[in-house]
Amino acid sequence: MKYALLTDWHVHTEGFLSKIPTDDCLYVWDFNRARGEQAAKKYNARYEENLEKVLADPAVEAVVIEAPTTMHTELILAAIAHGKHLFVDKPLAPTMTEALEIKAALEASSCRFVLSLESFISGSYRFVKDQIEAGTIGDVVSVYFRRAHGGVLHDWLPADWYDETQMGGVTLDLGCHGLAMLPYLCGKPTKVNAVMTQFGEKGMENNSTTVVSFENNAIGTAYTSFMTTVGENFLEVIGQHGSIQVFGNPDSPTGESIWIQSDLVEAYHEKTVIDGKTLAQQPYPIEVFSALVDDPTLPSVKEYDIDAAVELTWLIEQAYRSANEASINKA
Structure with missing residues (x-):
C-alpha cells in the first residue's frame, strides 16, 4: 500500500504505522509544518504543505488520517473526492450530521474504509x-x-x-x-x-x-x-x-x-x-486496512466499517x- 499520512497529531500514529512496515508512506501533510517535517523524516516520506497536491497524486492509494477529530470531516471528504481509501483514527466525526455526510459520500464511491478501534484485536x-x-x-x-x-x-x-x-x-x-x-x-x-x-x-x-x-x-x-x-x-x-x-x-x-x-x-x-x-x-485495524487496499476482493470487517463508525458517533x-x-x- 502506498499512502499519505494526514498529520502526525495523534499519540497512536507511530505505533500504528509500525504495524505496516512494508507499506510506503509517500507524503506527510500536516497543518503544523515543524511536526510534519519531523514526521516526514521519521517515516522516510516527503513533507508537502499543499493537501490538494498530495491527494491529486495518483501514486497515493490511501490516506491515514491521524488528525484532530474536528478536522476529520474536511479531510475525509477531500480524500473521497480524489478516490483515496481511508484509515481514520477514532472517532469518525464530532457530530452525527457530519458522520452521515461522510457515509453518503463513502457509499457513493469505491473507497475502502477502516475506523481504528484496536480493542477488537x-x-x-x-x-x-x-x-x-x-x-x-x-x-x-x-x-x-x-x-x-x-x-x-x-x-x-x-x-x-x-x-x-x-x-x-x-x-x-x-x-x-x-x-x-x-x-x-x-x-x-x-x-x-x-x-x-x-x-x-x-x-x-x-x-x-x-x-x-x-x-x-x-x-x-x-x-x-x-x-x-x-x-x-x-x-x-x-x-x-x-x-x-x-x-x-x-x-x-x-x-x-x-x-x-x-x-x-x-x-x-x-x-x-x-x-x-x-x-x-486479531490483526490491528491498520493491518486490516492495508490488506483491504491491496486486495479489493476482501470484504470489509464489520467492527471497523462505516456503519460501526456512524453508530459510535451517535453514541x-x-x-x-x-x-x-x-x-x-x-x-
Whole structure:
C-alpha cells in the first residue's frame, strides 16, 4: 500500500504505522509544518504543505488520517473526492450530521474504509462474542467495560489534547473503546445516559460513565478515565445463565485472563479460568486496512466499517448531550 499520512497529531500514529512496515508512506501533510517535517523524516516520506497536491497524486492509494477529530470531516471528504481509501483514527466525526455526510459520500464511491478501534484485536473479546452467540451464558442482561489510564493524572498527554478546537474529552477519545464494545456484544442501542466529571483545571472532562439501553433489554455500562493508575482493562458480561469476565490487556506482558461460568454448559459449571494468550490475537485495524487496499476482493470487517463508525458517533453525541442536560438541570 502506498499512502499519505494526514498529520502526525495523534499519540497512536507511530505505533500504528509500525504495524505496516512494508507499506510506503509517500507524503506527510500536516497543518503544523515543524511536526510534519519531523514526521516526514521519521517515516522516510516527503513533507508537502499543499493537501490538494498530495491527494491529486495518483501514486497515493490511501490516506491515514491521524488528525484532530474536528478536522476529520474536511479531510475525509477531500480524500473521497480524489478516490483515496481511508484509515481514520477514532472517532469518525464530532457530530452525527457530519458522520452521515461522510457515509453518503463513502457509499457513493469505491473507497475502502477502516475506523481504528484496536480493542477488537483481543482474542479474548472475540471469545466472549462467540460464547454469547453460542448461548453459553443465556441472554445477556448486563455488560460492563472499563478502559482507563493516567494521562491527565500524570500529565503525559500532549498539550493539544486539551484544546477543544482540536479534540474533546475522555469520552470522545479513550471512551470510544467501551462505546464500541457495548453494541458489539449487546446489539442495537436505543438510549444513552452519561455522567462526566473533571478533575483538575485542564478544561475537559476526564472521568466518565455512560449507560446504554439496548433493544434486547440489556444494559451496557462503559467507564473511562484519564485519572487513574488502574490501566488494566476489564470486561464483565452477565447472562441469564452465567457470566464471563476478562481482565488485562492483550499487548501487556501478562496478557488477558478469562473467567467463565455457566449453568448451561457442563464444562463451565464451575468457574473456569482461560489464559487469553491461548486465543489468537486479531490483526490491528491498520493491518486490516492495508490488506483491504491491496486486495479489493476482501470484504470489509464489520467492527471497523462505516456503519460501526456512524453508530459510535451517535453514541458519543448522545452521551455528551445527556451529560450536558444533566449539568444544565442541576444548575
